[in-house]
Amino acid sequence: MDVSAEDGTPNQAGYRRSTGSPRGEARRRDLLDRVSEDLAANGLVDFSLRRAARAAGTTHKVLLYYFDGADDLLAQAVLQLREQRVERAWAVATEGPGRRTPSQWVRAVWPDLVGPQARVLEQAIGLAMYDPDRYGALARGASEQYLPVLLAVCPEHWSAERGREVAEMVLAALRGFLVAARTSDDTSGIAAGFEALARALEREEAG
Template structure:
């Protein structure tokens, strides 16, 4: 492989990355209804035809964007694990702080990710990516502890509910509001969850 080939590949990856980032920004700003090849190309600063070069259709682009969000989720969980002692109280505090950030500091992005996630109910092409989100998060909680699947399912259903309620609240809840609920939800998972 020549240096020119490597340079073209790197340029192509930068353009693909710009398109994915632009897609999430468009969904953040305009919602799924405002997401089109033209809007994304304008946001990314690329010709509209280049989107078709990297993605066969809007569904493939939305799937890639949702999978990108899964990667960010994994990175967030990794950072949370790295800074949190392995006890339920500390873990509840860390999750509460993260939820507060998601509904206040990263509100638009959280809404966009949920919109993509919920779009999977209408667009079957997105379902594998949405399920991947659930599988990755559940795997991070279980981590070989043999937590019963129904406990993990209940925990994530409750966290999703907390986030949805927080996103529609007039005033976004803070970490102190989330923490007592999380302490309760974490009980069945045991102190080793962190």
């Protein structure tokens, strides 16, 4: 994967990272939105400042005016996509008249987690595993962001310890299913495993 500046400019000399003004911040957010949309649609493979510039309708030098290089832009775009997915997870947890249970939440949120536009987040975790010194921040805290959502849908009579245990189990299982979904074509096996998780949660909720 190429995340180099591709312009031969050492340390992006001569470019400012931010204007520090409301107008400049609005411009930075617009550029970030466009790059994030490109990542969601096309993934991380062959990501570079020049590709990001094409997606944003600008030049790589303009991106270097607002961001501290390719790695900084990539990290911010991945974080934005992750925050959007967590927001959707919260929406699933709170929509409807009643309180969702963990099993209901898992069933409702799974299509979004495994959807094609979410693959970039799993790719980011893989990149962090490949080069943790450079890209570790892309994966740091990724699963933990879902803990508050899961704890919010746990039955009120559960103890804090029980809720945490179930939440950690769900996150670990979903991570495994997502890896399998991105790296194999065993759709029936993944579906069977997911159903087993949902049924296990239903039994836990009934107990």
